Amino acid sequence: MRIGILAFLHESNTFIAMPTTWRNFEEDTVAIGNEILNRFVGSHHELGGFLAGLDRADHVPVEVVPILAVRATPSGTISEEAFDELLSRTLSALQRSMPLDGLLVAAHGAAVSEKHRDADGYWLTQIRARVGAKLPVVVTLDAHANLSPAMVEACTAVIAYRTNPHLDQRVRGEEAAKMLMECVMGKTNPTMAAAFPPLVINIERQSTDEPHLRVIYEAADRQLDFPDVLSNSLLLGFPYADVCEMGASVVVITNNDLQLAQQLADELADELWRNRNAMKGVLVDVKKALDLIETTVGVRFGLLDMGDNVGGGSAADGTVLARALCERNLGPAFVCIADAQAVAQSLNLEVGATVELLIGGHTDHAHGDPLLLRVEIVSIHSGRFSESKPRHGGIVEFDQGATVVVRACEYPMTLLLTSKRMVPFSLQQLISCGIEPSSFRVLVAKGVHAPLAAYREVCDRFIRVNTPGSTCADLSRMDYHYRRHPLFPFDSFPSDDL
Numbered sequence: 453m454r455i456g457i458l459a460f461l462h463e464s465n466t467f468i469a470m471p472t473t474w475r476n477f478e479e480d481t482v483a484i485g486n487e488i489l490n491r492f493v494g495s496h497h498e499l500g501g502f503l504a505g506l507d508r509a510d511h512v513p514v515e516v517v518p519i520l521a522v523r524a525t526p527s528g529t530i531s532e533e534a535f536d537e538l539l540s541r542t543l544s545a546l547q548r549s550m551p552l553d554g555l556l557v558a559a560h561g562a563a564v565s566e567k568h569r570d571a572d573g574y575w576l577t578q579i580r581a582r583v584g585a586k587l588p589v590v591v592t593l594d595a596h597a598n599l600s601p602a603m604v605e606a607c608t609a610v611i612a613y614r615t616n617p618h619l620d621q622r623v624r625g626e627e628a629a630k631m632l633m634e635c636v637m638g639k640t641n642p643t644m645a646a647a648f649p650p651l652v653i654n655i656e657r658q659s660t661d662e663p664h665l666r667v668i669y670e671a672a673d674r675q676l677d678f679p680d681v682l683s684n685s686l687l688l689g690f691p692y693a694d695v696c697e698m699g700a701s702v703v704v705i706t707n708n709d710l711q712l713a714q715q716l717a718d719e720l721a722d723e724l725w726r727n728r729n730a731m732k733g734v735l736v737d738v739k740k741a742l743d744l745i746e747t748t749v750g751v752r753f754g755l756l757d758m759g760d761n762v763g764g765g766s767a768a769d770g771t772v773l774a775r776a777l778c779e780r781n782l783g784p785a786f787v788c789i790a791d792a793q794a795v796a797q798s799l800n801l802e803v804g805a806t807v808e809l810l811i812g813g814h815t816d817h818a819h820g821d822p823l824l825l826r827v828e829i830v831s832i833h834s835g836r837f838s839e840s841k842p843r844h845g846g847i848v849e850f851d852q853g854a855t856v857v858v859r860a861c862e863y864p865m866t867l868l869l870t871s872k873r874m875v876p877f878s879l880q881q882l883i884s885c886g887i888e889p890s891s892f893r894v895l896v897a898k899g900v901h902a903p904l905a906a907y908r909e910v911c912d913r914f915i916r917v918n919t920p921g922s923t924c925a926d927l928s929r930m931d932y933h934y935r936r937h938p939l940f941p942f943d944s945f946p947s948d949d950l
């Protein structure tokens with residue numbers, strides 16, 4: 453049995469002016485053939501799960517055919533050239549890998565390209581056209597996918613992560629491999645139906661550990677007890693992709709029973725809709741967050757910068773929280789800011805030297821102005837680190853470029869200045885630069901839920917702060933042009949009916 457493996461993972465924030473180019477992918481992952489195995493085998497990523505799942509396929513000789521894996525850190529809309537490059541590489545690599553008996557695909561589900569707003573739907577449709585209508589194609593999706601009818605049409609089955617932070621990526625990959633093999637062997641006939649309630653779950657409400665979403669996942673888990681239900685998924689959606697598919701959705705996969713699949717998908721969508729008021733964001737402003745820190749003793753806080761959520765595509769050089777912490781003299785505080793210019797300036801200096809730096813706020817005017825600080829150079833690093841524990845994203849090797857640790861001379865603040873944008877998914881980002889995370893009273897993480905997988909090891913309490921930026925949690929500030937109408941909570945609904 454020849455089973456192909458493909459991956460294209462990008463979460464596109466259409467509110468960012470700068471497009472995502474092919475270079476952004478090359479800086480993260482463009483892997484072909486055995487490179488994919490070397491890179492992902494044993495990882496907590498769904499590709500690691502695919503490989504583990506195929507390895508375990510009972511009594512069936514499986515030939516794993518790694519085709520192509522492409523990924524970039526979340527960023528702006530994918531340029532037309534980059535998407536064309538991706539598509540032509542994918543389709544020619546796929547052609548070379550034929551014939552196949554089945555295909556496993558890791559997609560994000562919230563990719564947008566300049567030409568194809570439903571980029572994943574388009575990409576998957578092209579793959580389906582090449583492999584034919586009958587080949588089993590099982591696709592894993594990020595929980596933040598904006599599922600489209602085209603994606604559902606193109607795939608035999610889709611399986612989304614069930615956790616945010618995403619800690620079950622490997623498990624979902626294994627599940628996908630199992631489902632594909634059972635289908636390839638003729639044991640099951642995965643039959644999928646989707647439902648698209650007109651609802652956006654605010655990013656602040658997308659923790660799968662909290663009660664408002666727990667009830668939905670528990671309802672989903674109960675459906676899995678039905679003998680003919682093979683899988684179901686809840687897609688939370690990605691509000692920063694301005695596309696008509698933006699929002700929450702549901703899929704159910706049964707063994708050859710489309711009617712049951714549709715009925716159960718509709719029931720889960722109804723459950724979401726009934727709970728829609730719990731899906732609006734809770735918006736805590738900067739002042740209120742810092743008031744709370746100031747008046748609470750003996751607690752180590754994680755301050756989540758929702759407006760500069762790097763994992764949602766934002767600039768990573770926002771200064772709003774760093775400035776506010778300085779102004780209030782709150783600390784000791786830790787902030788990471790991507791600023792290649794400030795790093796380059798610091799690299800010319802000796803450790804222990806002091807310098808005035810204009811930090812962050814360079815990418816745009818949405819995330820706060822540059823912050824002028826006199827700092828002492830504490831240490832200089834290559835910026836490479838690795839993470840072995842299960843963390844959001846399942847990434848093992850990280851590279852934040854040349855990195856400098858500086859200490860503000862007039863404020864109780866340590867800053868990690870990186871040359872590249874880096875998602876705050878691993879405490880090794882700090883530890884590898886000689887920073888002890890538990891030595892701070894306040895740690896700023898530029899994210900919403902994803903950082904928790906790492907930061908809950910050191911933070912007693914988290915505050916999600918409604919900061920401005922390209923990932924602002926106050927969705928009424930975002931200028932949508934392509935979203936569906938009507939859509940909750942933007943539009944009013946005459947009744948409780950779907």
Ligand SMILES: [Zn+2]
Nearest residue numbers: 594595596618
């Ligand atoms: Zn996600």
